[in-house]
Amino acid sequence: MTYRDITCEVVQFTGHNGEQGEAYYARPAGPGPFPGVVLIHHIPGWNEFCIEAARKLAHHGFATICNNLYFRMGDGDPDDIGARARAEGGVSDEQMLGDVAGAMAFLRAQSNANGKVGVIGFCSGGRQTYLSACRLPDVNAAVDCWGGRVIADPAALNAKQPVSPIDYTKDLNCPLLGLFGNDDKEPAPAQVDKTEAILKDLGKTYEFHRYDGAGHAFFDWSRPSYRPEQAVDGWKRVIDFFNHNLG
Amino acid sequence: MCSYITEKASIFGSAKGRDGWMRVDTAVIYYDHPVHVPLDHALNIDFVDSRSKARVAVELSADSARELVRRIQAALDSGDAIHLGSGEADPQQLARTM
Numbered sequence: 001m002t003y004r005d006i007t008c009e010v011v012q013f014t015g016h017n018g019e020q021g022e023a024y025y026a027r028p029a030g031p032g033p034f035p036g037v038v039l040i041h042h043i044p045g046w047n048e049f050c051i052e053a054a055r056k057l058a059h060h061g062f063a064t065i066c067n068n069l070y071f072r073m074g075d076g077d078p079d080d081i082g083a084r085a086r087a088e089g090g091v092s093d094e095q096m097l098g099d100v101a102g103a104m105a106f107l108r109a110q111s112n113a114n115g116k117v118g119v120i121g122f123c124s125g126g127r128q129t130y131l132s133a134c135r136l137p138d139v140n141a142a143v144d145c146w147g148g149r150v151i152a153d154p155a156a157l158n159a160k161q162p163v164s165p166i167d168y169t170k171d172l173n174c175p176l177l178g179l180f181g182n183d184d185k186e187p188a189p190a191q192v193d194k195t196e197a198i199l200k201d202l203g204k205t206y207e208f209h210r211y212d213g214a215g216h217a218f219f220d221w222s223r224p225s226y227r228p229e230q231a232v233d234g235w236k237r238v239i240d241f242f243n244h245n246l247g
Numbered sequence: 248m249c250s251y252i253t254e255k256a257s258i259f260g261s262a263k264g265r266d267g268w269m270r271v272d273t274a275v276i277y278y279d280h281p282v283h284v285p286l287d288h289a290l291n292i293d294f295v296d297s298r299s300k301a302r303v304a305v306e307l308s309a310d311s312a313r314e315l316v317r318r319i320q321a322a323l324d325s326g327d328a329i330h331l332g333s334g335e336a337d338p339q340q341l342a343r344t345m
Contacts, residue, residue: 080304083293087273089253123280216287223280223287
């Protein structure tokens with residue numbers, strides 16, 4: 001079911017350590033009840049692609065919040081704030097998890113919520129989605145879109161990102177959908193295979209889809225990496241997956 | 248890529264940004280997704296004033312960046328040959344006053 005009448009606004013939410021941050025909130029009009037989705041933006045920041053993706057999910061019936069992971073870094077153009085975040089080594093996994101938990105609580109507190117909340121993320125947000133699905137107790141469905149470094153090089157671990165997400169896989173407690181391009185280098189197909197093997201060994205509920213002719217970020221209409229055919233199919237799988245698990 | 252892996256350099260200089268000229272004291276360099284140039288990955292350099300957080304950003308193709316490295320080195324080498332010992336102010340000393 002789709003909703004042409006949606007409402008979008010910037011709202012305040014309570015993130016990690018009780019800090020107040022900004023989030024983009026797009027939801028279908030009507031009494032609901034509606035499932036919720038937390039959309040984790042990619043490294044470039046809280047930018048137009050992610051905001052538009054939130055509206056797309058709302059159009060398909062999901063009250064969607066895209067919280068700004070960089071709200072503590074000041075105001076400015078999303079690309080400038082994204083550059084600032086990068087120069088500071090990004091946000092810590094603990095802070096990110098606290099913010100996602102806060103965004104989930106925001107969704108569940110709405111009067112027309114159905115109580116179920118999924119998480120989706122692109123690129124670095126895919127990695128953070130994987131972490132959220134493993135570390136947060138109340139995620140009902142998760143979609144990892146080409147998240148890199150789910151299997152991290154030990155040399156790349158640091159104080160902000162101290163543990164490879166794959167090491168938390170035993171704690172994954174919701175269905176996981178993964179979308180990947182076979183031409184991607186991060187994650188490369190071999191890494192995706194390794195992640196899938198671990199999910200399978202641990203008896204987790206997951207479905208992975210791999211696309212030929214696509215690399216990284218093939219949903220992003222603003223980049224040369226955009227692949228319309230694969231993106232259309234991928235979005236359909238996302239919507240179907242969330243409808244099945246959150247409806 | 249999708250990583251926060253960066254190289255940083257302490258620099259002394261100026262750059263012209265949206266509000267005119269400004270001091271820059273840090274260069275942040277990374278090879279990852281650009282914002283504007285139509286490439287999936289680019290060599291990105293942010294020239295930053297760490298006090299105001301303002302930046303001037305450049306996004307280059309890998310080949311362009313390598314060519315730039317060569318040309319910067321060539322310009323420095325020829326410039327040094329001409330100007331070395333000409334009594335210019337010490338950049339380190341100037342940096343402390345700006």
